[in-house]
Amino acid sequence: MTDLKDPILLTQYSHGAGCGCKISPQILDRILHGNDSSVQLSATPAFDISTLLVGNNSRDDAAVMDLGNGEAIISTTDFFMPIVDDAFDFGRIASANAISDVYAMGGQPLMAIAILGWPIDKLSPEVAGRVIEGSRAICAEAGIPLAGGHSIDSPEPIFGLAVTGRVSLEHLKRNDTATEGCLLYLTKKIGVGILTTAQKKGILAPEHAHLAPDQMRQLNKVGGALGALTHVKALTDVTGFGLLGHLIEMAEGSGLSAVVEFDKVPTLPHIESYLVQKSFPGGTVRNWASYGHKVSELTETQRYILADPQTSGGLLIAVEPAGQPELEAVLHSYGIDAKPIGRLTKAGEKVISVE
Secondary structure, eight states: OOTSSSSOOOGGGGGGGGGGGGHHHHHHHHHHHOOTTSSSSGGGOOOOOTTEEEOOOTTSSSSSEOSSSSEEEEEEEEESSHHHHHHHHHHHHHHHHHHHHHTTTEEEEEEEEHHHHOTTTTTTTHHHHHHHHOOOHHHHHHTEEEEEEEEEEEESSSEEEEEEEEEEEEEEOOOOOOOOEEEEESSSBBBBHHHHOOOOOOOHOGGGGGHHHHHHHHHOTTHHHTTTOOEEEEEEEEOOTTHHHHHHHHHTTEEEEEEEEEESSOBTTTTTHHHTTOOOHHHHHHHHHHHHHOOOOOOHHHHHHHTTOSSSSSSSEEEEEGGGHHHHHHHTTTOOOOOEEEEEOEEOOOOOOOE
């Protein structure tokens, strides 16, 4: 077993990393809906309740239940294996990622519960304690308590949160309510999967080591403010399915297609130099295999960037053109300098066209 005196590289204890651990969209669809006629999924009776405003039928970021008083409760969970080597940072990043689901609904978080899986025969309890400390730090930044949790002995380290939030019904944002003509904004840069894979392969330059962690630690607090903007028609966060995957969910859910202007998509510095070295996560390949047929023809570089799995990624915003000045002012007040990366159009042959 390691202890705090040993050089501990958490990513060496897991086969996956961050949101790149996600099951591919194609396989997830089989899990949720089934395609084997020999399996009688209908044997389990459906439970329908009118106060459940957002459930698992819309592939949204969180579940939402109407409280009957003009407000709703938001409930979500997210966890994964280490995407960075430092335990404190792992706790911070996993927590920011989980809390993001509440912000992506236009809400505010209330409290969090920790989910910890730890290989107690390989990593000391003190290292796990650092993960929890990192989580507490981010929860404090979000203004919520880490109110409890549950832990198990597992073969690989796993950490995340179950988060409860609240939102007024008039401010609730979904990922499937966009309208034709909406402009698309992204609040964080793409390329986390490329850089973290370079780190795991040992080819990341020391001067680039801070780029992905610095971004992943950032809370998407602006989501709570976006809930109040009536011109913001749809909202989601970009995580393991990459920009293309989450935009497909938004466009298809809204009965639309999307156009992405590749040169306007914000990317982390130096990612193309690592792509030349074949530094991309396996999740990118799984993502493209799941939804590539829904996207226009891309270059290899475009594919590796736009399908790159993000961990604690930014918010993808669909806003009516009339609300563009107000949106940009709100983003600027949160230190975010973002411009449109595309637009939503009438449904066409491809769900997404990249220009």
